[in-house]
Amino acid sequence: MFSHIHPDNYDSQLTEKQGVIEKLFNEFDLPAFDLYRSEPLNYRERAEFRVWHDGNELDYIMFNQETKEKFKVKHFPVASSLINEAMTALISEIKENTVLRHRLFQVDFLSTLSGELLISLLYHKQLDDSWNQQAIELKTKLSKLGPVDIIGRARKQKMILNKDFVNEVLEVNGKKFFYQQVENSFTQPNAKVNEKMLTWAQNATTGDNGDLIELYCGNGNFSIALAQNFKRVLGTEISKTSVKSAQINIESNKLKNVDIVRMSSEDFSQAMNGEREFRRLEGFDLTKYNYDTVLVDPPRAGLDPDSCELVSRFNKIIYISCNPHTLADNLKLLVKTHKIEKFALFDQFPYTDHVETGVILTKI
Numbered sequence: 460m461f462s463h464i465h466p467d468n469y470d471s472q473l474t475e476k477q478g479v480i481e482k483l484f485n486e487f488d489l490p491a492f493d494l495y496r497s498e499p500l501n502y503r504e505r506a507e508f509r510v511w512h513d514g515n516e517l518d519y520i521m522f523n524q525e526t527k528e529k530f531k532v533k534h535f536p537v538a539s540s541l542i543n544e545a546m547t548a549l550i551s552e553i554k555e556n557t558v559l560r561h562r563l564f565q566v567d568f569l570s571t572l573s574g575e576l577l578i579s580l581l582y583h584k585q586l587d588d589s590w591n592q593q594a595i596e597l598k599t600k601l602s603k604l605g606p607v608d609i610i611g612r613a614r615k616q617k618m619i620l621n622k623d624f625v626n627e628v629l630e631v632n633g634k635k636f637f638y639q640q641v642e643n644s645f646t647q648p649n650a651k652v653n654e655k656m657l658t659w660a661q662n663a664t665t666g667d668n669g670d671l672i673e674l675y676c677g678n679g680n681f682s683i684a685l686a687q688n689f690k691r692v693l694g695t696e697i698s699k700t701s702v703k704s705a706q707i708n709i710e711s712n713k714l715k716n717v718d719i720v721r722m723s724s725e726d727f728s729q730a731m732n733g734e735r736e737f738r739r740l741e742g743f744d745l746t747k748y749n750y751d752t753v754l755v756d757p758p759r760a761g762l763d764p765d766s767c768e769l770v771s772r773f774n775k776i777i778y779i780s781c782n783p784h785t786l787a788d789n790l791k792l793l794v795k796t797h798k799i800e801k802f803a804l805f806d807q808f809p810y811t812d813h814v815e816t817g818v819i820l821t822k823i
Contacts, residue, residue, distance in 0.1 A: 463810055464500075464536050464537055464809075464810045465499075465536075466499040466500060468810065469496075469497075469499040469809060469810075472809065472810055473494075473496065473806055473809070476804065476806065476814055477494065477804065479783075479812075479814070480492070480783060480804055480814060480816065483783055483784070483787055484783075484787060484790075484802075487787075487790060487794065487799060488798075488799065489799060489802050490799065490800065490801060490802060492801075492802035492803055492804055493659065493801065493802070493803040493804070494803070494804050494806075495652060495655040495656070495659070495803060495804065495805045495806065496806055497649055497651065497652050497806040497807065497808075497809045498651055499809065500536050500537065501536070501537070501538065501539050501540050501543070502537060502539075502649050502651060502652070502809065503537045503538045503539060503542075503648050503649060504538075504539050504542075504569065504570045504571060504572070504646075504648055504649070504650050505538075505567075505568065505569050505570075505646070505648045506535055506538040506542050506567070506568045507565065507566070507567045507568075508520065508521065508532060508535075508546075508565065508566050508567075509521070509522070509529075509564060509565050510563050510564055510565060510566060511529065511531070512560070515554075517550055517553070517554045517560055518531045518532070518533075518550070519531070519532040519533075519535075519546060519550070519566065520532060532546075533546075533547075534546070534547075537809070537810070538568070538570075539570045541570045541574065541576055541604065541605065542568045542570050542576070544604055545568060545570075545576055545578065545601065545604055545607070546568070548600075548601055548604060549566065549578065549597075549601065552597055552600055552601065553597065556593060556597075558589050558590055558593045559580070559590070559593050559594065559597060561582075561584065562582050562583040562584040563580055563581070563582055564581055564582065564583055565580075565581040566578065566579070566580055566581070567579040567581070567642070569625055569640065569642060569646075570625070571625045571626070571627040571628070571640070571650070572627060572628065572629070572650045572651070573625075573626060573627055573628040574605045574606065575605065575606045575607075575608075575625040575626055575627075576601075576604065576605060576606065576607045576608070576625070577607075577608050577609075577610065577622075577623070577624070577625050577642055578601070578607065578608070578609050578610070579609075579610040579611075579612060579642055579643075580594075580609065580610070580611050580612065581612045581613075582611065582612065582613045583613070584613060585613050585614070585616060586611045586613050586616055586618050590611060590618070591611075591618060591620075594609050594611055594618070594620055595620060597609065598620050598621075608620060608621055608622050608623070608625075610623055610642055623641060623642045624639050624640055624641040624642065624704070625639075625640050626638070626639055626640075627639075627640050627646075627650065629650065629653065629654050629657065629684070630654060631654060631657045631658050631661055631684050632658055632661060632662070636657075636683055636684055636712055637708065637711040637712055638678060638679070638680065638683070638704075638708050638711075639678065639704045639707045639708055639711070640678065640704070641678075641700050641701075641703075641704050643700075644677075644678065644698065644700050644701055644704065645677055645678075645698075645701070646677075646678065646680070647680065647807070648807070648808075649807045649808070652805050652806065652807050652815070653680070653807075655805060656779065656805050656815070656817065657680070657681065657684040657685075659803055659805075659817060660681060660684070660685060660754070660777055660779075660817065661684055661685055661687075661688065663777065663801055663819050664685055664688045664689070664752060664775075664777070665688055666688070667688055667689060667751065667752055667775065668688070668689065668690060669689060669690065669749045669751030669752060669774075670689055670690055670691045670692070670693070670748045670749040670750065670751060670752070671685060671686075671688075671689040671691070671692045671693070671751075671752045671753070671754060672692075672693050672694075672695075672748070672750060672752070672753045672754070672773070673692065673693070673694040673695070673753070673754040673755070673756075674694075674695050674724040674727065674753065674754070674755045674756075674757070674766070674769075674770075675695075675696065675724065675755060675756050675757050675758070676694030676695060676696045676701075676705060676719060676756075677696060677698075677701045677705070677756070678701050678704040678705050678708055679694060679704070679705035679708045679709060679717070679719060680756075681754055681756065681777075681779070682694040682705070682717055682719070682754075683705075683708055683709065683712050683714060683717065685754070686712075686714050686716055686717050689716070689752070690716065690749070691716050691717075691718075691748065691749075692716060692717040692718070693717075693718050693719075693720070693743070693748065694717070694718070694719045694720070695719075695720055695721075695722050695723070695724060695727045696719060696720075696721060697721065697722065697723045698721075699721060702719055702720075702721045705719040706719060718743070720739050720740060720743065721739055722737060722739055722740075724755075724757075724762075724766045724769065725763075725765060725766070727769075728765055728766065728768075728769040730745060731745055731750075731769070750772065750773055751773065751774050751775060752773060752774065752775040752776075752777065753769075753770045753773040753775070753776055753777070754776075754777040754778075754779070755770055755776070755777070755778050755779070756779040756780075756781075757780070757785075758781070759781055759782040759785065760782075760785060761780070761782060761785025761786060761788060761789050762785075762789050764792070767789055767792045767793060770793070771792070771793060771795075771796045771797065773822075774821065774822045775819065775820070775821050775822070776793065776797060776818075776819070776820040776821075777817070777818075777819055778793075778817070778818045778819075778820065779815070779816075779817050780815065780816045780817070780818070781807075781813070781815055783814050783816055786816060786818070790818070793820055794820075796822065796823060797820035797821060797822055797823060798820060798821055798822075798823050799818060799819070799820055800819045800820060800821050801817070801818065801819035802816070802817070802818050802819075803816065803817040803818075804816055805817060
């Protein structure tokens with residue numbers, strides 16, 4: 460199943476991606492784009508596996524999306540070394556444990572460059588005190604790998620040993636930034652490439668000195684790393700969990716010029732236009748912000764027309780995209796008011812068709 464995932468294949472697949480992007484964006488006046496490589500192996504900090512029970516055997520499995528054929532997974536070469544170690548150790552510990560393996564159907568792993576690991580065990584049964592006791596012993600045994608926490612999930616049930624997040628440390632231009640990353644919340648899966656994305660965006664905004672508005676800010680991934688380049692930063696995010704993490708991350712990084720509010724880009728646009736008042740913006744005087752730079756990192760659907768209109772008001776746009784096709788569609792609107800100054804390809808997902816891109820646009 461993983462025959463195509465090999466360091467010898469890395470350069471050829473990356474060259475192929477470059478060609479696809481060049482063709483997709485050939486209607487635009489692109490500068491020579493920056494290319495940021497991934498580590499060829501062990502680059503993913505997240506992995507999810509279904510669990511297959513066959514008599515006394517217990518295996519991780521993945522499915523072929525086209526044929527639905529299932530494959531046993533002993534090792535997952537794209538996942539971090541810590542996840543691979545934990546995969547083996549976990550199966551070894553729970554295979555003969557009737558309490559921990561009974562009706563277990565999925566295992567999720569979240570690791571970090573800083574060496575922390577969170578393991579979520581998902582069940583088709585309710586978890587009781589017996590499960591909790593066995594999970595405590597499992598956590599103790601797995602902690603030989605490093606700091607490990609465990610979550611048990613069942614219908615309307617979540618048991619946490621001892622926390623439901625990991626603490627990541629990312630380095631950008633020689634400076635360390637601290638991020639809480641919560642289970643089931645979005646984080647960039649390729650942490651090393653994420654560091655390159657943050658470095659690229661930080662370098663592209665050095666000397667800007669105005670204010671930064673970030674839409675879809677998540678846990679503050681970009682806002683926190685870019686804050687040093689701006690007088691003030693205001694991030695918007697709709698997820699309660701991500702907003703809570705962003706607030707914690709602002710405090711952990713000792714930042715005084717970053718604020719995060721929970722609202723959608725559509726609501727923020729209405730607030731900027733003075734069309735509606737929002738209680739969540741009490742204490743924020745939006746008329747006092749210098750709307751010079753906006754950063755967007757939208758979902759795969761890209762920006763809707765109203766959001767495109769909103770960002771087109773800014774002098775500088777930083778657009779991080781996980782879907783080059785919707786980015787191309789959005790650029791057809793944005794190049795009417797802006798010029799593409801920088802374009803970057805970040806190989807977040809080697810050996811797949813997925814491409815992460817970054818664009819810097821400035822007002823014409």
